[in-house]
Amino acid sequence: MKEQVQKTFEALFALEDIREVLREALPTGPDPGEEQAIRAGVARVRAILDDLEAGTGSPSVTKIAGSLGIRNREEEIINIQPIQAAGRLTPEARKALIAYGDGYSTCDACRKPFRLDKITKPPIAAFHEDLARFLNMDVARVVSGARRGFQAVTSTLVGKGDPVIVSALAHYTEFLAVEGAGGAVKEVPVSKQNLVTPDAVAEKIEAVLRETGKTPALAMIDHVDYLFGNVHDVAGIGKVVHQYDIPFLVNGAYTVGVMPVDGKALGADFVVGSGHKSMASPAPSGVIAATAEWAPRVFRTTAMTGDLTHRKFGIKEVEMLGCTLMGANLIAMIASFPTVRERTLRWDEEVKKSNYFIDGLLAIEGTKVLSEYPRKHTLTKVDTTGSFDRVASTHKRRGFFLSDELSRRGIVGEFAGATRTWKLNTFGLSWKKIRYLTEAFQEIAAKYDLPLATGTGPA
């Protein structure tokens, strides 16, 4: 059924393509080139059909999305929204959403042993193995968001009153996961550069030991934090926490799916990633991976039986509530995976683009970068109080003037009216778009007489 629906969609869009091609190819009036034009048209139609048959082809997802009233935003605009950048879907994922939208669409061929990660058709089992390999971990599961990964680990390892090490830049969902398990967060302060250092982690552990007499049940550190997009020395921190025999969770919400992440090299016992944030997947989706040492605990199967019926559910994993990411979200995640895996290898280029843009922004006098600089990530916090915000104070649109100017140039994603200290993300923008973006900001600066400085560094 699913395949039929997809085929019908494709056929419809192919027809539309054909019509467009013919419209272009056929001249409106009598024309000596008519026959040639028709031939060219037919050749293009044939190419479209060939593509279709080969499954490589052109029934563009933009059109599918368009027919459903969904705009394919990124084709028309430049989006610098800080948290969406690496979650945007691939065309393959968009197709998968349509084909697998029905409820339990992934479960048609669920056979013994009845569990999502064991399904071979579609190849969900193989995807789990790919995911573990991708992160250089031993076992992986999909979850509905990074937060459910944190929760699985805290619920397994953290008991009432247990201290848990997090950083002062930890995401709120880590706090909630600790709270849900009855634990107590112990925050590691950050350095002047807003970095979490191994030394600071060691000091905090010592302080916790002194104050509570307890070894922390878990350390959870964000590989890249959500506030500054700074890259923290998680490998160094991993070494420290292991000296105290504390299990270590690396929160890769901003790294898994955009840059290479080698869990074992980081000393991670658990790596958690966010599908909708960084793996070109729909929300909610995410991943949790564990080492062979910890997997049996966090992915333990149920021992529960019914007291009346004595039913058993053997293979179902307690923390995963049996099965997790069923249906379209999972298949879309799988559909994006080849692209995601490949793009992590081009991370250096993403960082170069990020620095190119930030340098261009810093060239506008009064602008500062609050994140570490040069940039090591594409998520950056900037301070434009001394530049664009000076214009806002006298402009009749106040703080909205910058958003107005940007949207006139096809740039969206900043929080309109909240552009004093603010975050943006350049991930996935082509060099052409990066240059355009840089010029657009400088053009706006020039329009309002904000001078361009040379050799500007960070704050």
Ligand SMILES: Cc1ncc(COP(=O)(O)O)c(C=O)c1O
């Ligand atoms: C650093 C960080 N960790 C975790 C999360 C939660 O991720 P998810 O929405 O996948 O649960 C977010 C995003 O909201 C985040 O920015």
